[in-house]
Amino acid sequence: MFTATARYYDALYAERDFEGEAHAVLELAGRHVPEPRSLLDAACATGGHLVHFARRLGAGAVVGFDLDPALVGLAQAKLPDVRIERADLASFELGRRFDVVTCLYGSIAYAVTPERLRAAVGCLARHLAPGGVLALDPFWMRAEDVAPLNVRHVVRGRLQIARLGRAVVRDGVAELEIHYLVGEQPVEPGAPPRIEHLAELHRCGVFSRADHEDALRAAGLEVHHEPRGPVGRGLFLGVAPR
Ligand SMILES: C[S@@+](CC[C@H](N)C(=O)[O-])C[C@H]1O[C@@H](n2cnc3c(N)ncnc32)[C@H](O)[C@@H]1O
Known part of the structure; x- marks a missing residue:
């Protein structure tokens, strides 16, 4: 997960x-x-x-x-x-x-x-x-508190992370699909930044x-x-x- x-x-x-x-x-x-x-x-x-x-x-x-x-x-x-x-x-x-x-x-x-x-x-x-x-x-604790879309942007050192989550509540379970776009600045000057796309599924009881x-x-x-x-x-x- x-x-x-x-x-x-x-x-x-x-x-x-x-x-x-x-x-x-x-x-x-x-x-x-x-x-x-x-x-x-x-x-x-x-x-x-x-x-x-x-x-x-x-x-x-x-x-x-x-x-x-x-x-x-x-x-x-x-x-x-x-x-x-x-x-x-x-x-x-x-x-x-x-x-x-x-x-x-x-x-x-x-x-x-x-x-x-x-x-x-x-x-x-x-x-x-x-x-x-x-x-x-x-x-x-309530289905109506689960945001259907949730986005964050984090900058930390050489990392920049954009996180976008999509949530659907079915039968008391929030199914979260979270996408991450991670950018990492290179250590060596002139080298290209790295970009990675990751995705995760989480299941959480409401x-x-x-x-x-x-x-x-x-x-x-x-x-x-x-x-x-x-x-x-x-x-x-x-x-x-x-
Ligand atoms: C939202 S994070 C919170 C972690 C931490 N307590 C904090 O305050 O940052 C949920 C955590 O639950 C862990 N987790 C999920 N399912 C679990 C399970 N069945 N047994 C033990 N840990 C679990 C995840 O790996 C993750 O570390």
């Missing part, structure tokens, strides 16, 4: 405030676990949040995983002292429990179906220590607030909802029994 464009992930999201997002999540989760000593970041991509979680908690206290092997490789190169695995949200088993488990920036939508949402939330919840907190940052809350309750967690969250889409918090 992200493999072809993994090496552009950090350039595409260079404007995001990963540090601010990570601190906001720790602050909100910290209302339930005041001094977390361990954290798992599920669907961590290139480790943008993990860098800051590791600074706060220590490299040995944090773990990340992602389904995409190219993203896992980039995250591991960025964080050589952090355990980063390749795993699937809906079926992973890391053999360890955590005070905080995060799944950020809409990654939970990649569970796609309500059945897999429940499986994923169940798996995430099973990795919580007693009294631990699961923080779920949702993606689109899960409602009730879908998220039902899945958290079914996993045995006490549900809280923070209206703003790290990126303004709200944050679901599920607290495990002690």
